[in-house]
Each structure stands twice: as structure tokens, then as C-alpha cells.
Amino acid sequence: MAQDISARELHARLCLHATPQIGPQRFQLLLNHFSSAEAALAASTSAWLQLGLPEQCKTLSQSNEVLQKAEAALKWAEHPLHHLILHDSLDYPALLSETHAAPAVLFVEGNPKALAMPQLAIVGSRNATPTNKQTAYHFAKTLAAAGCAITSGLASGIDTAAHQGALKAGGCTLAVVGTGLWHTYPKSNHALREQIAQSSGALVSEFCLDVSPIAANFPKRNRIISGLSLGVLVVEAGLASGSLITARYAAEQNRDVFAIPGSIHYPGSKGCHQLLRDGAVLVECVQDILGAWQHWLSTPIHDSEPKPAETAPCALLALLQSNPMGNDELAQQLQLDMPTVLQQLTELELDGKIYTKAGLWHYLPKKSS
Structure with missing residues (x-):
């Protein structure tokens, strides 16, 4: 649940944490x-x-509302999958504790040991x-599959795909959310x-249990996503994307920042291109990320997707001889991952x-001579 402190002190800390206008810095003060x-x-x-x-x-700090929030947290933590991790607890993730304004209390649902694993944050556009x-x-x-936990924000789009x-792979994933854990957003x-929550991963929040989705809280949670991780990979992002906030936090926290480039004509690539101009590492394959991370992983790095058969381009060509098709339909028909399909199309x-x-x-068709 929490570190070995008195029940009165734990209750008092939860009261401070729940008090409006007392953030991590004032809490520590x-x-x-x-x-x-x-x-x-x-x-x-x-x-x-x-x-x-x-x-x-x-x-x-002494209002009925604050007292009720503290008591609700204590009641919630009685469940075996629910954990309260305090900033000075031995269970508090070391990387996050080094960051500016680290949360005073973390609400964790699932496996608290997941927070100590080497993590890569994968973030990007909801659309x-x-x-x-x-x-x-x-x-x-x-x-x-190589032993790296995947951290993201449970949002639609890239976040969801990363968790899935x-x-x-049967691996570990952490969802850092911008609401209290009584809500799903x-x-x-x-x-x-x-x-x-039921796997080896965990849901993580700094917000009191009853906090509903509020736009201002999502940028705040992004510092936790980057703070828990060794690096952040941005897969797709427009110039106004919240993923760029996560990347900025990562740079400030001295974490690695990776970005996948895209078409110069697609607005969703412009955020990644801006990160690359600012010094992010260009990524085209998994090995681009993990070349320097091998010593953190429990198993050798390998591509988890099946290698295409040598005749696969012929199968793709045969499909196109029948009818014109788009990328997604080709991938579905051939049962291949999209990067492989795009590689074959380029060839x-x-x-x-x-x-x-x-x-x-x-x-x-070939022109007849």
C-alpha cells in the first residue's frame, strides 16, 4: 500500500495532497x-x-471535502490491486523522483513493480x-517482447495501439492517465x-480518485509519462499535439527523444519533423532505439513480426493485377504488417x-516491344 508510516501520517499526507492549490512543490515545502x-x-x-x-x-486542508477524499483513498487502497506510493517511499520510481515537481502521491492500479522497469514511452496523435x-x-x-515496458497515456490512436x-507480446505496459482512477477516459x-490492470502492467495517476477528465490535467500527466521513461518515441504528431509537450518534458528531464518521420504533405508529420530539427533521433526501425539500450533488456532484440516470404512481393503484385487497392486493404489481404507492405510497394x-x-x-503492365 504505502511505506511504513503511521496511519495518522498517511491520512494527513492524503489530506495535503487533496487540498486545492497544494501541488507537489508546496506539498514538499x-x-x-x-x-x-x-x-x-x-x-x-x-x-x-x-x-x-x-x-x-x-x-x-481541513474541509469535509478534503477529508472525504483522503478517506476514500484509504478505503480504495484496501484492494489488493490498489496501491498508494508516496514520494519518499522505497517503491517510488527512481527516475520519476529525480524530475521537477514529481508527484507527492501516486495512485497505482495493477502491478506496482512495473514502475521500476526500463520503459519507453510511445505517444502520438489521437486521430x-x-x-x-x-x-x-x-x-x-x-x-x-525484448523486456522493455511500454508507457503511454491510454488515449485513442497511437496510445491505444502502443498498449495493445x-x-x-505478453509484455508490460503502463497507462499514465489524466483523471482519477475512478474514471476511464x-x-x-x-x-x-x-x-x-489485470496483466503485469499498471494504471498510474497523481490525481485524486474522483477527478474527472479536465483538459488542463492531461499536459500535467505528460511529465509523468516522460519522467518514468528512459526515452519517448513520437510516432505521429501535428504541431499542436500534446505529444510535443511530452517530448519537451523528456528533453528537460534529460531523456532520449525519438521521432518517426512522415510525408512532408501530411500535417500529422509536422510535429515529428519539428522534433527532428530540434535534435530528436530519427527512427526507422526498432534497432534505432535499442542500440544503446541493450544492457537494460532481459532478452535479445529481435523483430517480433514474421519475416515476409521471398515470394510475398509476387503475391502483392498478383493482387494488384486483379484490382487497384490501398495500403490497408493490401495489408489485410496479405496478412502482413504495414511496414512490410510499404517496403514491398516501394520496391x-x-x-x-x-x-x-x-x-x-x-x-x-509491361510495354510490348
């Missing part, structure tokens, strides 16, 4: 000054004012293309959330055997 949360709550309002805290903070979702899935699956890829990911196009028009690939 109070703890350092008064030596304990219990002593901080017992101190006078004037003592708080001398620390530069608003009078309202002291009043709210990602099928190709980029497949790329995120493939990277996550391969990396998870790690689970498919988006609701469409309820089944995925349950799968993560055939360079050989002058196919061409693309209006989003479809067409067979190009």
Missing part, C-alpha cells in the same frame, strides 16, 4: 518545514502564511492514420484499461511494376 504532514495540518494559519501559502489553502497506429503497435510489441502491442478504452514502384493514383496502387 510543507513536509520539509514541519517534518511531517500531520504537524503541517496542526500548525497555525500564520505559520502557513509565513511560508508564502495562501490563507485559503490552510482552510481548505492517427491506420499506418501509424500499426507502426506504434509493431514497435510496442517488439520492444515489450505490448499486451499482444476515453470510455471506449474501458476494456483495455481492465486488461492492463515494386522502383522496379516500374506499379504506380499510385488517387490513393490506390495500380499494376503497370
Whole structure:
């Protein structure tokens, strides 16, 4: 549950954590000054004012609403899969503890040991293309099979694909959410959330259990995604994407930043291209990430996707001789991953055997001599 402190001190810390206007920095200020949360709550309002805290903070810290939140957290933590991890606990993830404004309390549902694993964050657009979702899935699956935990934010699009890829490999994935753990956002990911909690992974939040989805909280959780991880991979992102916030936190926290390039004509690639201009590492395959990470992994790195048969380009060509098709339909018909299909399409196009028009690939018959 939490470290070995008294029940009164744990309750006091949860009260401080639940008090509006007391974030991680003010929480730590109070703890350092008064030596304990219990002593901080017992101190006078004037003592708080001398620390530069608003009078309202002291009043709210003893409100019925705050007390109810603390008691709800203690009740919640009685479940065997529910854990409260305090900032000075031995179970608190070491990498996250080094970051600026590290959360004072982490609510963890699932396996708390997952937080100590070497992690790669995979993030990107909620409205990602099928190709980029497949790329995120493939990277996550391969990396998870190699012993790297996959961390993301449980959002639609790239986040969902990354979590699913790690689970498919039987690996570990962590979902750092921007709500309290009584909520699931988006609701469409309820089944995925349950799968993560019941696996070797975990759901992680710094917010009180009843906190509903609020736009301002999602950028805050991004610092935890990067803070837990050795590096962040951005698969797809526009210039206004929240994924760039995660990447910025990663750079500030001295983590690796990786980005996958895309078409210069696609707005969803512009964020990745900006990261590359700012010094992110260009990534085209899993080995680009893990070349320097091998000593952190429990098993050798290998591509988790089956290698295409040598005759696979012929099968692709045969399909296009029948009808023009798009990338997704070809991948489905051939039962191949998208990167493999795109590689074969490029080879055939360079050989002058196919061409693309209006989003479809067409067979190009040989000219008779």
C-alpha cells in the first residue's frame, strides 16, 4: 500500500495532497518545514502564511471535502490491486523522483513493480492514420517482447495501439492517465484499461480518485509519462499535439527523444519533423532505439513480426493485377504488417511494376516491344 508510516501520517499526507492549490512543490515545502504532514495540518494559519501559502489553502486542508477524499483513498487502497506510493517511499520510481515537481502521491492500479522497469514511452496523435497506429503497435510489441515496458497515456490512436502491442507480446505496459482512477477516459478504452490492470502492467495517476477528465490535467500527466521513461518515441504528431509537450518534458528531464518521420504533405508529420530539427533521433526501425539500450533488456532484440516470404512481393503484385487497392486493404489481404507492405510497394514502384493514383496502387503492365 504505502511505506511504513503511521496511519495518522498517511491520512494527513492524503489530506495535503487533496487540498486545492497544494501541488507537489508546496506539498514538499510543507513536509520539509514541519517534518511531517500531520504537524503541517496542526500548525497555525500564520505559520502557513509565513511560508508564502495562501490563507485559503490552510482552510481548505481541513474541509469535509478534503477529508472525504483522503478517506476514500484509504478505503480504495484496501484492494489488493490498489496501491498508494508516496514520494519518499522505497517503491517510488527512481527516475520519476529525480524530475521537477514529481508527484507527492501516486495512485497505482495493477502491478506496482512495473514502475521500476526500463520503459519507453510511445505517444502520438489521437486521430492517427491506420499506418501509424500499426507502426506504434509493431514497435510496442517488439520492444515489450525484448523486456522493455511500454508507457503511454491510454488515449485513442497511437496510445491505444502502443498498449495493445505490448499486451499482444505478453509484455508490460503502463497507462499514465489524466483523471482519477475512478474514471476511464476515453470510455471506449474501458476494456483495455481492465486488461492492463489485470496483466503485469499498471494504471498510474497523481490525481485524486474522483477527478474527472479536465483538459488542463492531461499536459500535467505528460511529465509523468516522460519522467518514468528512459526515452519517448513520437510516432505521429501535428504541431499542436500534446505529444510535443511530452517530448519537451523528456528533453528537460534529460531523456532520449525519438521521432518517426512522415510525408512532408501530411500535417500529422509536422510535429515529428519539428522534433527532428530540434535534435530528436530519427527512427526507422526498432534497432534505432535499442542500440544503446541493450544492457537494460532481459532478452535479445529481435523483430517480433514474421519475416515476409521471398515470394510475398509476387503475391502483392498478383493482387494488384486483379484490382487497384490501398495500403490497408493490401495489408489485410496479405496478412502482413504495414511496414512490410510499404517496403514491398516501394520496391515494386522502383522496379516500374506499379504506380499510385488517387490513393490506390495500380499494376503497370509491361510495354510490348
